[in-house]
Amino acid sequence: METVKIIKFHPEKCKGHMDCEVACSQIMHRNDKGGDWSAIRILKTENGWEMTDCNHCGLCIDMCPVQALKRLPNGIVVIDKKTCIGCQSCVAFCPTHVMRRAPGEVVPHKCISCGACVRACPEGALELVEVPISEIQETVYHKQGDCQ
Amino acid sequence: MSSECLNDDTNARLIGKENGEFSTGNTKHEWDREKLRGAHKVLAEFIFKKRPVDKGYANRMLFVDLTKLEIKELPLEEDVKKKFTGGKGFGLKKTWDLVSKDTKWNDPENVLCLNSGPMNGTTQYSGMGKCLSTTISPSTNMICDSNAGGYFAPYLKFAGFDSIILQGKSKEDVLVLIDGLNGKVTIETAPLEETNAHLLAEQLTHIYSEEETESSRQKIATVTAGKGAENSYWGILNISFYDPRRKVARLKQHGRGGLGTVFRDKGLKALVAKIKDFTGIENNPADVDKIAKVGIKHHTQIRNNDKSQCNMRTVGTGNLVEVMDAYDLLPTENYRFGSHPKASTIYSSVFYRYFTQVIPDGCWYGCVMACAKTVDGFKLRTGPYAGQMVTVDGPEYETIAGGSNMSLWDPEWILEFNFYCDTYGLDTISAATSIAYYMEMYEYHILNKERCNGLELCFGNAQAVLEFLHRIAQGDKGEFIQVAAKGVRRVKDWLIEKGWGDPDLIENAGMEVKGLEYSEYVSKESLAQQGGFAMASKGPQHDEAWLIFMDMVNNQIPTFKDKAEALHYFPVWRTWFGLVGLCKLPWNDTTPLSNSKTEEPAKVPEHVQNYADIMSGVTGWDISPKDLIDQSERVYNWQRAMNVWFGKGRRKDDIPPYRSQGPVTKLEYVSRQERYDKQLMKLVGLSEEEVENLTVEDKMKLLRDHRLDQYQRLMDAVYFRRGWTPNGVPTPQKMKQLGFEDEPEMLEVLQKAIDEDDKQNLNVWGANYKEGDEIPADTPRYWEKW
Known part of the structure; x- marks a missing residue:
């Protein structure tokens, strides 16, 4: 487990179709709503399009009181919905704000690097790339506090 | 697994873990x-x-x-x-x-x-x-x-x-x-x-x-x-x-x-x-979105602010030790003093090096304040488990400060005390406050080795403290062990009965009210906190009112009326947490950055609103912050009324030992002489020359008379604010206002108590008011006009 696949965004290619979000919400919640039901989010800014998505840094793993989050052998960080107790700790502490909660639900959803969004994008603005885990990993818990 | 230490390489247990397993290093037990x-x-x-x-x-x-x-x-x-x-x-x-x-x-x-x-x-x-x-x-x-x-x-x-x-x-x-x-x-x-x-x-x-x-x-x-x-x-x-x-x-x-x-x-x-399964919504709340939104907002606030506020996530409630020491509020040597030159040996930065920093240390799921710290793999030195490695849950502030009170300046003895109190099922607060008292009595030779069944209970003797705990657990039949394990009140009676010392000293140095030992704060310089402890329904525990900073540091409640209002609102508000099943710490041990700009920062209004929203979200009721206070005021008064029913709950039961109000001994006065001399000038009205010409004993008496009268004035103001008689009994009229009109038995209990107090002429103000002084109400029987 030295590398992990994460989503890379090419903003210059994005036209804001949001097909990626719809594809994601189909995977996450079996609906076509995108938006709050999607793990990947595309947001319009003054400078064009921005994407937020999980980079599998793994801080959430140590935040979870019931060990519902774990890193798989392929490096992907996943949430076990049956174990999750909906406390929202991971949502609030996610350093990139990509652990999210869909309306009416307490179990958060997160990107599993399945690539559905990459395949859905007609512009080729998304890409799955392999990065060393050591580059993105947050060695985590105690860094949230101050010993002085 | 990789180990890392942020600021010190001694004894630290900072484990930055990957997918590896964390190991406590504790002694393992095999059970059939x-x-x-x-x-x-x-x-x-x-x-x-x-x-x-x-x-x-x-x-x-x-x-x-x-x-x-x-x-x-x-x-x-x-x-x-x-x-x-x-x-x-x-x-x-x-x-x-x-x-x-x-x-x-x-x-x-x-x-x-x-x-x-x-x-x-x-x-x-x-x-x-x-x-x-x-x-x-x-x-x-x-x-x-x-x-x-x-x-x-x-x-x-x-x-x-x-x-x-x-x-x-x-x-x-x-x-x-x-x-x-x-x-x-x-x-x-x-x-x-x-x-x-x-x-x-x-x-x-x-x-x-x-x-x-x-x-x-x-x-x-x-x-x-x-x-x-x-x-x-x-x-x-x-x-x-x-x-x-x-x-x-x-x-x-x-x-x-x-x-x-x-x-x-x-x-x-x-x-x-x-239980079988747990999903986090077993309450079947009326509006889960409402709760989750408020929760994420509050979690995020803790994430962003805790590091620069109380640092609860890293060191737990022990963060208070250094603050209390700095403000002369950390009890040392049985509350005689509020700070100590050795106190830095037990600051939270020291315990930080013992605490395991791996995990979300909440004592219930989803608590990101995470103050439930532990020391893992701690090797015990004494008792039945000597040599074993164990997890010590804590120490929290009260336990560390209890150590300070007994003059234990070695963090590892505090950990040993903490562990054995927990596993033997003993309260670290009552044990520490009591032992500190016994130590002071030992210092005055009121107690000695023989009278203590062989224990040399002098300040700082950790081995004797632990030996005392072990002998309690063994069921030791020694006269001292038996009485001392019942706490300060029983030991006061025992010492007086034996004729072993000055009864006034024995009474006033022992920190208990109503039979319960004080928790670990010096309240001498905060009149409001003296009331917060001594008027607390169950006995002197800080969870009902903690007003020291408002009163003496920030000077937010200068008048008796202000103090009485604080001693109405905060005990009632803090009681509310006990009605709904919550911890108080996330209310005010973390605050929004905008809190100081609100009208009443001590109340943390944003968080009060959070609680109203969550209660609405759980129950489906339309709840406002005022409703929370109403819920609580009912129960607060009911508890006091039950105290009256048990024959307590009167003015006499809310009187603290003088140690909580001022210097009992010459040593205490002299150690803070400048402070007390100034008070004699500013508050009692003596001139500098008069103060200089007085003996320490005379000065102590004048200060004591002043402080005792101030306390009576405080009780008058508080009882009035709470709608109680001047002898501290909740009036039937007040109880009816709160919704207990259909509880005739309780109303009868209270009326009977008031009638009995009448016979003894106890329904009168307690302080000696002079002309021009503000009296809480025109008549001490003010409630009869309601």
Whole structure:
């Protein structure tokens, strides 16, 4: 487990179709709503399009009181919905704000690097790339506090 | 697994972990679970219908009679819900229903209630898993309430019951199993298990978990006491919460008032609650989105601010040690002083190096304040477990400051004290405050080695402190051990009876009110805090009112009226947490950055609104911040009224020992002479020359007369604000206003008390008012005009 696949965004290619979000919400919640039901989010800014998505840094793993989050052998960080107790700790502490909660639900959803969004994008603005885990990993818990 | 240390390379246990397993390094125990379980004999069984919680309420209570071995469920009446809300409110109501005014703590009739509350068990906001328990206390012989984290209260509710009411006494040691998985409650013997908490909790967690998995063990919560609880008035209840990373059944404590003493007296060895699944929305809240939104906002605030505010996530409540030391509020040498040159040896930065920093250390799911710190792999030096490596849950501020009070300046002795108090089922606060008092008496030769059954209880003698605890747990029959294990009040009486010292010194140096020992803050310079401690319903515990900073540091409540308002609002507000099953710390140990700009920053208005929103979200009721206060004021007054019923709850019962109000000894005066001399000029009105010409004894007397009169004025103002008679009795008129018009028996109790006070001419103001002084009301019988 030295590398992990994460989503890379090419903003210059994005036209804001949001097909990626719809594809994601189909995977996450079996609906076509995108938006709050999607793990990947595309947001319009003054400078064009921005994407937020999980980079599998793994801080959430140590935040979870019931060990519902774990890193798989392929490096992907996943949430076990049956174990999750909906406390929202991971949502609030996610350093990139990509652990999210869909309306009416307490179990958060997160990107599993399945690539559905990459395949859905007609512009080729998304890409799955392999990065060393050591580059993105947050060695985590105690860094949230101050010993002085 | 990689190890890393941020700022120090000694003794640190900072584990930055990947997917590796964390190991505590604790001594491992092998249990023959089948043999342990096989020896259990089921004495009674009760099958109940499983049903979901409805918007925060299970809507029934579990009643267990340990004498008759009878188990039944009681419906939760709507009227009780409306008047008492939940938690401690239910405990008070059921105690009122089931005992008499003459019931003593060790009568079979006494009831021990463990309660949840409507918001209890919510996981989306910090601090929502508190158990609120009530009983008639051995220390005070009236109601004592105590709260603790851990998983028991939520699991009790999710198994099917808002409260468990335990009455009677079993002839042999038993445990009560509340099995929410199978819809069954049993009373069982448990003859082979250990009694001390750290082992018993582990055994029971393994015995009763459905599968051999960490997840399954997390669905068990136990309540245990320990050998010490059997032989002292300081018995605690340890509530477990299984930690899957440490693989330890960790413990949180119902510390105050001897609940564990009552537990063992009833023949209870343990309670066990077991649930099937847990998703975090077992409360079936009315509006989960509302709760989650507020929760994420608050979690994020803690994430962003805690590091620069209280640093709870890293060092827990111990962050207060250095603050208290800096403000002369850290009790040292039995509250004689408020700071010490050696105090930095027990600052939180020292304990930081012992605390394991790996994990979300909340004592209930979703608490990101995460102040439940531990020291893992701690090697014990004394007692039956000497040489073993154990997990120490804590130390928290009170325990560290208790160490300071006994002049223990070695953090490892504080850890040893902490561990043995917990596993023996002893309250670290009452134990430390009492031992510190015994040490002072030892210093004055009022006590000595012979009188202490061979213990050299001088300040700083950690070995003697630990030996004392071990001998309590062993059931030592020495006269001193027996009396001293009952606490400060009994030792005062014993010393006076023996004629071993100046009764005035013996009375005023011992820090107890109503029979309960003080918690660990020096209140000498804060009049409001003197009231906060001594007027607290159950006895002097800071959880009802903590006003020191408002009063003496920030000078926010200068007048008697201001102080009285604070002593109305804050005790009532803080009581509210005990009704709904919450922890108070996430209310004001973290604040929004904008808080200081609000009109009333001490109240943390944004957080009060959060609680109103969450209560609305759970119950579906339309709740405003004022509604929360109304809920609480009802129960607050009911508890005081019950104190009156028990023959207490009067002005005489709210008088503190002078040690909490000012310098009892010359040494104390001289150590802060500049401060006290200035006060004689500024507050008493003496000239500099007059002060210079007085002896220390004369100055002490003048200061004392002034402070005692100030305290009487405070009581007058507070009782008036609360709607109580000048002798401290809640008036029937007040109780009717609060919604108790249909509780004729209680109204009669109060009227009778007022009539009795009339006969003794006690319904008059306590202070000596001079012309021009502000008196709380035109007439001391002001309520009759309502």
